[in-house]
Amino acid sequence: MTNLQKRSLLQTVALTAVAVAALVGCGKKEEVAPAAAPGAEAPAKSEPLxxxxxxxxxxxDGGWTYQHELGRRAIQEKFGDRIETSFVESVPESADSERVMRDMAGQGSKLVFATSFGYQEFVQKAAADLKDVKFEHATGYKTAGNVATYDTKTFEGAYLAGIVAGGMTKTKTIGVVASVPIPEVVRNINSFVLGAQSVDPAIKAKVVWVNEWFSPPKESEAATSLINGGVDVMYQNTNSPAVLKTAQERGVRAFGKDGDMSAFAPQAHLGSAVIDWTPYYTKVTQDTLDGKWEGGSFWWGVKEGAMDLVKIADDVPQEVKDRVAKAKAGMKDESFHVWTGPIQDNAGKEVLPAGKVGDNAFLTGIDFYVHGVEGKVPGAK
Incomplete structure (x- = not known):
């Protein structure tokens, strides 16, 4: 080896030693990536669901839709870039909803939540053509290979609110502003009344229908009609806080429904029967990501953390609050069922004998008012 070659080798060794010392001093470890095979490409990042x-x-709206929106936001935060969520609001329960769902699928959505009962037939039509899309229909009853239905036991929240109403009414006349006459809504009206009558069997009830889910002017008008008829505590099965606001304006009491509506009319607010869709949306999203999505029908309530009565007013007597807590605990451990006989309709006919618990077939077919409710369910035989 020549002197020139020796000097070059020594310089190389010295520089290498300096570089290694620098890396060690900084606490870093240098990893050498394996050479890619000729023609090979880096693995592509998987697309979000x-x-x-x-x-x-x-x-x-402060109620039904807002709670679904909170559920959407919750899963987006939980699953991060593994999913990509979107929504379209104020979609009519008409053929336009089918167009919206097809457009969602056309933009790459593989999981679609249709969040109102009136979308049912249009979900079925879209799903029949879009076999690679999973559809989840809220409050419906028609399923298919790629269609599941889901709901919350809103009647449990209505019953809990009814207990409070029974303890707070002075006129012994309570009222409900109702949306559309389907079993779900009729079941909630009756459950509210049953809850009130569990405190005072002499309580009567009035109902005014607006035939829409969201129409604040009509909801306010209906609430005014009930108040003029002697009602001093009101429940609702509509989507806005208009009933609660009207109650405050007229000096009576009312409940929020689906969402926490306490801020809209704090003086009138007795409590809010709140739905939490997050547990169900989390389950369905995880199942879909894992390739384990399954159809069927799902109905969650207090037991699953999907339903609760919150923000009970301070002036509600402790005895009444204790009744609510006891009923809620019974719902959670299934030792108590709202629809347990004996129960009669408002014509005096027994609809559930003593000791019998209404099953799902019974609960989803309710088309009558219970004892104490004035009038007749629109469209009922």
Missing amino acids: KIAFMYVSPVG
Whole structure:
């Protein structure tokens, strides 16, 4: 080896030693990536699962749709870049909803939540053509290979609110502003009344129908009619806080429904029967990501953390609050069922004998008012 070659080798060794010392001093470890095989490409990042939500009323309705929106936001935060969510609000329960769902699928959505009962036939039509899309229909009863239905036991929240109403009414006449006459809504009206009568069997009830899910002017008008008829505590099965606001204006009491509506009319607010869709949306999203999505029908309530009565007013007597807590605990451990006989309709006919618990077939077919409710369910035989 020549002197020139020796000097070059020594310089190389010295520089290498300096570089290694620098790396060690900084606490870093240098990893050498394996050479890619000729023609090989880096693995592509998997595309996020696209999930779309279709809402029947505005996101800011403060009730039904807002709670679905909170569920959407919750799963987006939980699953991060593994999913991509979107929504369309104020979609009519008409053929336009089918167009919206097809458009969602066309934009790559593989999981679609249709969040209102009136979308049912249009979900079925879209799903029949879009076999690679999973559809979840809220409050419906028609399923298919790629269609599941889901709901919350809103009647449990209505019953809990009814207990409070029974303890707070002075006129012994309570009222409900109702949306559309389907079993779900009729079941909630009756459950509210049953809850009130569990405190005072002499309580009577009045109902005014607005035949829409979201129409604040009609809801306010209906509430005014009930108040003029002697009602001093009101429940609702509509999507806005208009009933609660009207109650405050007229000096009576009312409940929030689906969402926490306490801020809209704090003086009138007795409590809010709140739905939490997050547990169910989390389950369905995880199942879909894992390739384990399954159809069928799902009905969650207090037991699953999907239903609760919150923000009970301070002036509600402790005895009444204790009744609510006891009923809620019974719902959670299934030792108590709202629809347990004996129960009669308002014509005096026994609809559930003593000791019998209404099963799902019974609960989903209710088309009558219970004892104490004035009038007749629209369209009922």
